[in-house]
Amino acid sequence: MREFEPDHLRALVAFADTGTLARAAEVVGRTPSAVTAQMQRLEEVAGVALLRPAGRGRELTEAGTRLVAHARTILGAHRAAWASLATIEPEGQVSLGLTQDFTGSPLIDALRAFSGSRPRVRTAFRVGRSAELSEQLAAGDIDVLVAMRQEVRGDEVASFSTPMRWLTPADGVSMLPGAPLPLALLDPPCGFRDAALRALAKAGLDYRIVATGVSLDGVFAAVRAGIGITARLEARSHDGIIAAPVELALPPLPHAEFSIRLRDGAEASAEELAELLRRTFETQLQVVG
Template sequence: METLDPDLLKTFLAFVDGGSLAKAASAVGRSPSAVTAQMQRLEEVVGESLLAVQGRGRGLTPAGEDLVGHARRILAAHTEAWLALKGARAGGRIAIGTTQDFADRGLQDLLRAFAASHPRVRIELRVGRSAELGQALQAAQLDLAITMRQAPSADEVALISEPMLWLCSQKGLAAREEEVPLALLDPHCGFREAALAALAAASRRYRIAAGSASLAGLRTAVDAGIALTLRTRRFAHSGIVEAPRELCLPPVPVATFAIRLGREAGRPARDLAELLDSGLALPS
């Protein structure tokens, strides 16, 4: 009996979550042709077709839909075993810094799994802006940091890329106006700079309707319909959705975040960075 290779299952789930082979290729860091070959290999092992042509793309066959739950359980078991073996004797302290984006959505379950398997490791969490966290990492105040990437850095161990999105209240803007009303974090912020650059390039008039030093203030302004903002899909929940096409907002770039390790980071911090690399990405 042939076994189900976790690497093949990871690529399969990347397709399921992303909805296309191209997005799966981006998620697992392989070429589209390599992903296609992996899917063909998985189909040989399973003995059934997993993908079928649907319109211009591909969708899951009944066998593919059946495999989804099994694949998630198998990979979860692999992660649990890996963490348990890594954490059996580990001790000490990890100081981790993260932007609010990941603290709000994505980090909780991973930290819980790590803490359960590394009971002797003390985790200290710091939430802040990317520039502040980068400075703390350089000053050896942090062992690991998740920051928005402005330029390549020697301390990066992994990258997470997510599309920027124009976001607004699910109820829409409170008032229609010619200028685009924006809710933005105070300078310096990569999302702020990207929003202003995109609107300027499109010759769209705008006004900063709400400024905030925190994402909590930004969320309040957007949720109230006072303004729209530019973030990633991590910000799009609890009444905040992608802005409708009728607003004709300009295209924006992809946001890239870096998982970075401090110079003196120990083995537990490196294990946690590896876990975050494999688990932080949102389904496309």
């Protein structure tokens, strides 16, 4: 009897959700070539073509669309079965610390893949500032940490860098000609805040801080409202926020460096999560170590 492998079905659903084999690979934590091989094997078992060429990419065939619907049901049953067992005897807990820059996709997709592969491991989140999260890692309250890199640490699994960008409201910021540049920034300590102020001081540009606080959501709300501009990662340019147009002639910003750190003595499941995060960021950002 022919049977569908859950991993192959998971890759098919990831393709349906993301639209490309490359992005599907990021979701399931495999290489694009491995996902392509999974799709080929799935077609062999199904006996029909599931994907077809579409421009420079692929799209689902009618059979592929039908199988996706069944795959969601099958994978849902798998998760329910594991969940029923997980309530009996959990296999430990992994605590993950994150800065506010990494609380969205692709990290959420990576965590979904981790929970699917280790359903009996309980995952806890702590979202905060890099300095306080580092203290919690040292205290043993966090197993894996993704935060801004202040110095080279012996517990780093990987480090990566990505450009900082000036971000502005999509419909422009409200300011008079010659007026100081209005800024929306997190309270100190904040590496993005420090980099922005240093860049403006070096360029001799006047500024005023019009919005501040501990929440990145609050900063972005001020930007969307046209109150000010900010400096963050370009990946945060969405929902009414864009990279600053060149005509604003804003000074260049440095790269932001982040690291993935693993608590000394952490369990194997924490090591697995840290490695999955490393692979995820390697496909999204420039890994520097």
